[in-house]
Amino acid sequence: MVIAVLNPKGGCGKSTLTTNLARALQLTGRAVLIVDTDSQGTLRDWQAMQGDASGMPPVIGLDVKRLHTDLPLLAAEYDTVVIDGTAKMMQGLGLTVKVADAILVPVQPSAADLWAVSGLAELIHTRRKIQDGLPKAAFVISRQIAGSRLAEQIQEALTDYQLPVLDTRISQRVAYTEALAQGVSVIDIEPEGRAADEIRTLMDEVIAWVDEEALALEPTPQPKPARQPEPARVVEPCQASAETAMVRWDPDTAARNQRNYTHFVAFKAYDSSAA
Numbered sequence: 001m002v003i004a005v006l007n008p009k010g011g012c013g014k015s016t017l018t019t020n021l022a023r024a025l026q027l028t029g030r031a032v033l034i035v036d037t038d039s040q041g042t043l044r045d046w047q048a049m050q051g052d053a054s055g056m057p058p059v060i061g062l063d064v065k066r067l068h069t070d071l072p073l074l075a076a077e078y079d080t081v082v083i084d085g086t087a088k089m090m091q092g093l094g095l096t097v098k099v100a101d102a103i104l105v106p107v108q109p110s111a112a113d114l115w116a117v118s119g120l121a122e123l124i125h126t127r128r129k130i131q132d133g134l135p136k137a138a139f140v141i142s143r144q145i146a147g148s149r150l151a152e153q154i155q156e157a158l159t160d161y162q163l164p165v166l167d168t169r170i171s172q173r174v175a176y177t178e179a180l181a182q183g184v185s186v187i188d189i190e191p192e193g194r195a196a197d198e199i200r201t202l203m204d205e206v207i208a209w210v211d212e213e214a215l216a217l218e219p220t221p222q223p224k225p226a227r228q229p230e231p232a233r234v235v236e237p238c239q240a241s242a243e244t245a246m247v248r249w250d251p252d253t254a255a256r257n258q259r260n261y262t263h264f265v266a267f268k269a270y271d272s273s274a275a
C-alpha cells in the first residue's frame with residue numbers, strides 16, 4: 001500500500017502528517033518506509049536528528065521522476081510506503097498521483113488553502129476516470145485552531161471537490177513542532193498527549209477508509225464458463241536440459257540482483273538529492 005501525502009501549498013503540514021502517520025502505522029507492527037520526494041529534504045533532516053538506532057521508519061529520498069520505476073522495488077520489502085509530497089511542481093504531483101494507492105491531502109482552514117487544492121483535486125479526478133476510480137483520496141483538516149469555527153466552514157466547502165473529508169482533524173499543537181525538530185513523532189514525545197491521541201485516531205480512520213474501499217473494489221465473482229473437452233494433443237519431447245533450467249532460475253542470484261538494484265536505487269536517490 002502506497003499512501004501519498006500531497007498538497008501544492010507549502011507549510012500545510014505534509015511532512016508532519018507523513019512522519020506521524022508513518023510512525024503510528026509502524027507501531028502497529030507494520031513495516032513502513034518513508035519516501036521523501038521534496039527537494040528541501042525536510043524528512044532527511046528529520047532523520048538526521050535521530051540516533052543510529054532510533055527505531056523510526058527509514059527515509060529514502062527519491063526524485064519524483066523516478067517514482068514509477070524505483071518505487072515498486074523499494075516498496076516490495078514494506079507493508080506500507082508513505083510518500084511526503086513535494087510542494088508547487090504540478091508535474092511532480094501528477095507523477096505521485098500515478099503511483100499512489102491512496103492520497104491524503106492536508107488542508108489548513110483558510111480560504112487560500114481551499115483554493116490551492118482545486119488543481120490537485122482535478123488531477124486526482126482525471127486519474128480516477130482512467131484508472132477505475134483509483135487512487136482513493138481524502139482531505140484531512142490540518143493545523144486547526146482550537147475554538148475556531150473555520151475548520152467546520154472549510155470542511156463544508158471542501159465537499160465541492162467531491163472527495164471525502166476525514167472526520168479526524170489535526171490541531172495546531174506545539175507537540176508537532178517539537179516532534180519534527182527532534183526526528184520523532186508526537187507518540188514518542190508524549191504517548192498519552194492529545195496530539196498522540198489525535199494521530200492514533202487518524203490512523204485508525206485511514207486504515208478503515210482504505211480497507212472499506214478496497215473491499216468495495218473486490219470484483220464480483222463471475223460464474224465459470226462450462227469446460228469444453230480438450231482435443232487430443234501430440235506431446236513433443238522436452239528440449240530444455242537441467243543445465244538451461246539452472247541458468248534461467250537461480251534464487252540466490254535473483255535475490256542478490258534484487259538487493260543490488262535496491263541499493264543502487266537508494267544510492268542514486270541520495271546522490272541526486274545531494275546534487
Ligand SMILES: Nc1ncnc2c1ncn2[C@@H]1O[C@H](COP(=O)(O)OP(=O)(O)OP(=O)(O)O)[C@@H](O)[C@H]1O
Pocket residue numbers: 009010011012013014015016017038040042086087142143144170171172173174176177178180
Ligand atoms: N499541527 C501542527 N501544529 C503545530 N505546528 C505544525 C503543525 N503542522 C505543521 N506544523 C509546523 O509547520 C511547519 C510546516 O509544516 P510541514 O513541514 O509539515 O509542512 P509541509 O506541508 O511539509 O511544508 P512544505 O510544503 O514546505 O514541505 C513546520 O515547522 C511544522 O512543525
Ligand SMILES: [Mg+2]
Pocket residue numbers: 014015016038042084
Ligand atoms: Mg514538507
